[in-house]
Amino acid sequence: MGFLSKTGSNKPLGQLEDKPIPLKWEALAPGMELAPGEYTLDSDLVSRYIRAVTGEAGKNCNPEFVPPLAIAAYAMTGLGSALELPAGTIHAAQEVDFLRPVPVGSVIKSHGRVAQKVERGKLRMLTIELIAESEGGGQVLSGRATLILPA
């Protein structure tokens, strides 16, 4: 994750000044706030995302605004570093509301909260609520991600 452009540090995505200890499943409870993340959606990062999603068509793309799902993807990755998710965790559902266009170069802060934790037999499911705000303070995205953790 070292390629990500951080604001004022070389810390991995999703971590502020003090590196959070990733929370284990056992420690999670509904309502729990996760360590916030902060990242800069600079042109290099956005270009990488666009190339990954659109392939050759995006090679020379120089957009004014960040693809909205990129904001969600980076926020999710950031929150992932606040959680100790086992290898093999998969995405079951996603809701996302895009609230305003985000110019390339924006600094985004993401916040997450455990909305639901379900453990039934071998099934372990986690729903995280997600908010992303631009540096100016305006909310740019909200969403919910549901993850299924391997037994």
Add this chain to the structure above:
Amino acid sequence: MKLSGIHPGDSLPEVKKVITQDDINLYAEASGDYNPIHVDEAFAAQTPLGGTIAHGMLVLGYMSDMLTCAFGRHWLSAGKLAVRFKTPARPKDTITISGKINAADHKEGASQISCSVEARNQRGEAIITGEATVKY
């Protein structure tokens, strides 16, 4: 799409993608999501999935790209997506992303367009199903 040209029953322009392991690896690099279920073929082969799968957010990225093409800046400023990941997309799958306009509601100078959206593989299996709405 201009609002005047949007009608219930209309289809959105389809997008087709053939997913490769290279695409998945590139997305892992771009997003920072190196979950081995996506990038470690030896690990993934030993899981119930039997092999690597694409990131759900990658396929959803294709879908959001289709919606950006259809609705332009309206999608960036007032788009909403709610989906379920039904079946994993795997390397060599051909994914077809499609959408259909279900409703166009106009009230007091504002409009809301509702679409059903889906991604299917070459066998017709649903990879993602859900709804998208966008305000004009």
